Amino acid sequence: MSRSPAFPLSADGGRTSGSLLAGFLSSDLPRSKVLTVILLAILLALAATPFLFSGSLPLSTAAKICVFIVLVASYDLLLGYTGIVSFAHTMFFGIGGYGVAITLERFGATWISIATGLFVALFLSALLAIAIGLLSLRVRAIFFSMITLAVASAMAVLASQLSTITGGEDGLSFQLPVELRPAFRLLPEPVLGVAINGRLIAYYLLFFVALLMFLLLLRIVNSPFGRVLQAIRENEFRAEALGYRVVAYRTMASVVSALAATVAGALMALWLRYNGPDTTLSFSIMIDILLMVVIGGMGTMYGSVIGATLFLLAQSYLQVLMDAGSKTLAGIPVLPNLIHPDRWLLWLGALFVISVYAFPGGIVGRLRQAEQ
Amino acid sequence: MAEPLLHLSGVHTHIGPYHILHGVDFAAPAGQLTMLLGRNGAGKTTTLRTIMGLWQASSGTIRFDGNDITKNGTPDIACAGIGYVPESMGIFAGLTVRENIVLAARSGPVDSARLDWMLGLFPALRRFWNLPAGNLSGGQKQMLAIARAIAEPRRLLLIDEPTKGLAPVMVRSMIEAFKALKEAGETILLVEQNFHAASVLGDTVIVMDDGRVVHSGIMSELVADKNLQRRLLGLSLDTHQ
Amino acid sequence: MTGTTVEPSAPSEPLPRTRTDWLPLLLVPALALLALPLVGSGSTWATLTVAGLAMGMMIFLMASGLTLVFGLMDIINFGHGVFISLGAYASLLVLGPLAGWAQSDSVWLNLALLLFCILAAMGVTGTVGAVFERIIVRPVYGSHLKQILVTMGGLIVAEQAIHAIWGASPIPIPLPATLRGALIIGDVVMERYRLVAVGIGLVVFVGMQLLLNRTRIGLLIRAGVENPEMVEALGYRIRRLFVSVFVAGSALAGLGGVMWAFYRQTLTAGMGMEVMVLVFIVIIIGGLGSVGGCFVGSVLVALVANYVGFIEPKLALISNILVMALVLIWRPQGLFPVARR
Numbered sequence: 001m002s003r004s005p006a007f008p009l010s011a012d013g014g015r016t017s018g019s020l021l022a023g024f025l026s027s028d029l030p031r032s033k034v035l036t037v038i039l040l041a042i043l044l045a046l047a048a049t050p051f052l053f054s055g056s057l058p059l060s061t062a063a064k065i066c067v068f069i070v071l072v073a074s075y076d077l078l079l080g081y082t083g084i085v086s087f088a089h090t091m092f093f094g095i096g097g098y099g100v101a102i103t104l105e106r107f108g109a110t111w112i113s114i115a116t117g118l119f120v121a122l123f124l125s126a127l128l129a130i131a132i133g134l135l136s137l138r139v140r141a142i143f144f145s146m147i148t149l150a151v152a153s154a155m156a157v158l159a160s161q162l163s164t165i166t167g168g169e170d171g172l173s174f175q176l177p178v179e180l181r182p183a184f185r186l187l188p189e190p191v192l193g194v195a196i197n198g199r200l201i202a203y204y205l206l207f208f209v210a211l212l213m214f215l216l217l218l219r220i221v222n223s224p225f226g227r228v229l230q231a232i233r234e235n236e237f238r239a240e241a242l243g244y245r246v247v248a249y250r251t252m253a254s255v256v257s258a259l260a261a262t263v264a265g266a267l268m269a270l271w272l273r274y275n276g277p278d279t280t281l282s283f284s285i286m287i288d289i290l291l292m293v294v295i296g297g298m299g300t301m302y303g304s305v306i307g308a309t310l311f312l313l314a315q316s317y318l319q320v321l322m323d324a325g326s327k328t329l330a331g332i333p334v335l336p337n338l339i340h341p342d343r344w345l346l347w348l349g350a351l352f353v354i355s356v357y358a359f360p361g362g363i364v365g366r367l368r369q370a371e372q
Numbered sequence: 373m374a375e376p377l378l379h380l381s382g383v384h385t386h387i388g389p390y391h392i393l394h395g396v397d398f399a400a401p402a403g404q405l406t407m408l409l410g411r412n413g414a415g416k417t418t419t420l421r422t423i424m425g426l427w428q429a430s431s432g433t434i435r436f437d438g439n440d441i442t443k444n445g446t447p448d449i450a451c452a453g454i455g456y457v458p459e460s461m462g463i464f465a466g467l468t469v470r471e472n473i474v475l476a477a478r479s480g481p482v483d484s485a486r487l488d489w490m491l492g493l494f495p496a497l498r499r500f501w502n503l504p505a506g507n508l509s510g511g512q513k514q515m516l517a518i519a520r521a522i523a524e525p526r527r528l529l530l531i532d533e534p535t536k537g538l539a540p541v542m543v544r545s546m547i548e549a550f551k552a553l554k555e556a557g558e559t560i561l562l563v564e565q566n567f568h569a570a571s572v573l574g575d576t577v578i579v580m581d582d583g584r585v586v587h588s589g590i591m592s593e594l595v596a597d598k599n600l601q602r603r604l605l606g607l608s609l610d611t612h613q
Numbered sequence: 614m615t616g617t618t619v620e621p622s623a624p625s626e627p628l629p630r631t632r633t634d635w636l637p638l639l640l641v642p643a644l645a646l647l648a649l650p651l652v653g654s655g656s657t658w659a660t661l662t663v664a665g666l667a668m669g670m671m672i673f674l675m676a677s678g679l680t681l682v683f684g685l686m687d688i689i690n691f692g693h694g695v696f697i698s699l700g701a702y703a704s705l706l707v708l709g710p711l712a713g714w715a716q717s718d719s720v721w722l723n724l725a726l727l728l729f730c731i732l733a734a735m736g737v738t739g740t741v742g743a744v745f746e747r748i749i750v751r752p753v754y755g756s757h758l759k760q761i762l763v764t765m766g767g768l769i770v771a772e773q774a775i776h777a778i779w780g781a782s783p784i785p786i787p788l789p790a791t792l793r794g795a796l797i798i799g800d801v802v803m804e805r806y807r808l809v810a811v812g813i814g815l816v817v818f819v820g821m822q823l824l825l826n827r828t829r830i831g832l833l834i835r836a837g838v839e840n841p842e843m844v845e846a847l848g849y850r851i852r853r854l855f856v857s858v859f860v861a862g863s864a865l866a867g868l869g870g871v872m873w874a875f876y877r878q879t880l881t882a883g884m885g886m887e888v889m890v891l892v893f894i895v896i897i898i899g900g901l902g903s904v905g906g907c908f909v910g911s912v913l914v915a916l917v918a919n920y921v922g923f924i925e926p927k928l929a930l931i932s933n934i935l936v937m938a939l940v941l942i943w944r945p946q947g948l949f950p951v952a953r954r
Contacts, residue, residue, distance in 0.1 A: 085761045142757050146893040153890045157930040349769030356762045450848030462843035464836045
């Protein structure tokens with residue numbers, strides 16, 4: 001395929017070529033001091049979580065944040081960079097989870113099982129993504145949204161019905177390879193008072209794979225391929241006129257995004273040692289992803305880090321706050337209901353709507369704007 | 373000289389990031405057929421769409437019958453008495469010929485005298501009266517589009533390239549129809565690429581290039597002056613019919 | 614050639630024939646006939662067919678507004694499901710005070726109750742639809758991406774608001790007394806409520822067809838679906854038309870919501886979103902913007918779901934996807950593609 005040089009090849013600013021950091025970040029720097037500080041803080045906090053906090057809850061939250069950064073970043077590739085809305089992202093997330101879960105449960109707790117499961121899952125995801133893309137992207141991008149919604153819901157039904165393979169509504173619990181089990185000790189002595197056990201190894205496995213996946217996605221959106229995607233997003237007809245095959249590019253983007261989501265799903269299952277409809281496949285996770293991308297900032301990649309972190313922390317801590325507020329307002333009609341801890345989605349939903357109107361660049365966009 | 377029916381002054385139009393019209397000035401006098409000529413991309417269609425309010429002028433004023441209509445919405449402009457035939461014809465393909473006409477007559481059923489007059493201009497429409505307009509040929513669609521614009525008495529007709537892509541025989545009958553419209557006293561602003569049609573029909577002529585008016589005058593003078601033609605329209609005009 | 618005399622009838626060229634597209638319409642009876650030998654028993658087949666028709670009508674009620682709104686203004690409302698849920702919950706406003714009517718043995722009182730529920734639902738969803746259009750949809754005309762996101766956001770907020778007002782747990786709503794149970798004719802078992810649903814669905818469909826084909830408003834809507842800009846250039850305010858269609862579409866979703874709620878006999882805030890999957894499938898199959906296509910698509914999907922559900926239950930829920938995929942392979946724009954621009 002011929003590449004036209006007509007698209008601008010460099011984003012504004014931040015072309016400090018040669019610098020190692022810029023290399024890692026594909027020359028797509030945060031472009032805001034506040035944002036840089038926040039990102040660094042998140043990176044350091046995630047890297048040091050096992051040594052900073054005790055107990056399993058902080059570690060689980062951190063692991064979940066790592067997984068969701070990949071999941072949300074891969075969704076941003078579609079939504080923010082390609083400009084198409086998919087509702088099937090959790091389907092690929094689920095395929096990754098089930099792939100690993102089924103092989104580990106069936107063929108024993110070995111690394112080969114993990115590799116096989118992941119490979120099969122990646123293959124299946126790619127196949128589905130291509131099929132959906134070719135069926136719907138040919139006509140109008142809006143078909144894609146509706147068809148992904150339909151296919152994803154059918155897959156969710158399928159997963160709960162094929163209970164002999166997937167465990168149905170109960171899902172699958174399984175053992176991990178020895179090295180990842182809590183009882184495994186890498187070092188006989190604790191470091192800084194923390195035992196270097198299999199759980200810790202599993203966390204760092206997640207952390208580094210997530211980091212790698214994020215940098216890879218950052219590279220993809222800053223590659224010539226990523227630039228074409230953005231050109232298509234800006235003006236589909238112009239891109240088509242310049243000789244880019246829009247359907248092929250969009251389908252490719254949805255495949256890449258699906259593969260990354262599949263990896264994220266596998267990571268999630270590995271961490272939980274369980275996979276079921278509620279942890280990877282449900283539509284409410286899809287809504288969560290949408291909220292994270294939009295609030296963090298569409299089309300920025302870094303927005304996924306901010307969005308996922310903020311959302312998952314809010315999920316744990318905002319509810320505590322609202323609970324307290326709701327109790328103080330007890331006795332007044334409706335009002336306590338509105339800040340009942342279960343209603344936290346109401347407020348995030350409102351924030352989401354406002355974000356789409358007022359800050360299309362989300363938090364990252366705001367921060368960047370503030371410094372100009 | 374009385375105030376012209378339509379008067380544009382300094383009209384600029386932007387479409388997205390593109391600046392299309394760069395200060396268009398011209399007038400279309402009542403009761404005349406004004407030709408709007410120019411090569412592709414000169415801004416003729418944009419001018420009609422801007423008059424119609426389908427694209428907003430970013431500056432300048434458009435006056436119709438003494439009123440400023442620059443900021444008016446498309447429906448208001450239409451109700452003020454301007455009929456519009458877009459280049460794409462804008463036929464409702466799923467509606468029958470009759471339904472297309474009925475819709476165009478806002479103030480109620482078309483009276484039979486007017487209907488006979490219209491169908492006299494475009495006899496083919498009578499035969500396809502109850503068929504979906506999508507089944508018509510290109511020329512018949514064009515006839516329907518014009519019939520729709522005159523379904524009610526209008527003060528001004530804006531017509532965009534009515535002969536485009538038509539067979540010579542169709543072009544001839546189209547020219548006849550326009551002559552009849554002129555006789556009926558209609559004021560018409562006609563965009564045309566076919567110089568033969570333009571030279572036969574036009575009273576006044578406006579030539580546009582690069583979003584500006586580069587010439588305005590009497591049609592017969594332009595027809596007589598081959599050098600001016602070559603300079604303005606950039607081609608040796610073999611008047612293909 | 615002179616342009617001023619009426620040409621006598623001298624059709625030198627043959628009249629083009631009106632091409633009515635029968636093929637998609639034949640799909641429904643063809644499917645029903647095909648299913649007969651697969652189902653085996655004739656009476657079971659009849660029962661399944663009635664059940665499928667009833668379900669199809671309900672889906673049609675919920676989907677028709679959405680497809681019209683899309684056709685007319687190129688707006689896709691992912692929050693449409695909220696009107697379904699809201700309509701269903703709004704019936705509680707009637708069911709509370711008129712609880713006695715539900716227990717009555719009089720068919721007429723029962724039907725009147727259903728009618729009042731429907732009116733309440735349509736009133737509520739129509740009003741909320743007008744507000745939704747104003748604050749959620751209007752600022753995002755022209756951008757599909759933002760429409761999907763914002764209407765999705767509206768859905769989240771509205772669903773949560775239903776939770777806040779009516780509580781998060783499912784609410785049972787029993788059918789009025791005489792609409793329960795089945796009518797048995799020979800071997801054929803037909804649930805009464807399903808027959809009522811078929812009746813209401815048909816009435817609405819015929820009403821819509823009459824409105825669209827026999828009235829000036831309908832003419833405007835059909836023209837607007839094809840080319841909104843030209844409708845404006847003819848001097849009509851399409852905005853006003855659009856708002857009315859949006860309100861009507863929301864009210865129809867509310868009507869569908871009531872019917873759906875009595876069918877399920879439970880209310881949940883998410884019930885609208887659950888059925889939206891079917892709604893989207895149906896409007897894709899029918900061709901975005903086509904009411905007739907939406908009707909055929911609804912019946913098709915519901916019949917397939919019922920037949921397959923009987924023949925091979927595990928496949929029932931993916932059968933919709935298969936139907937959709939087959940239709941799109943046959944006609945990528947849906948059964949009745951709407952001519953645009």
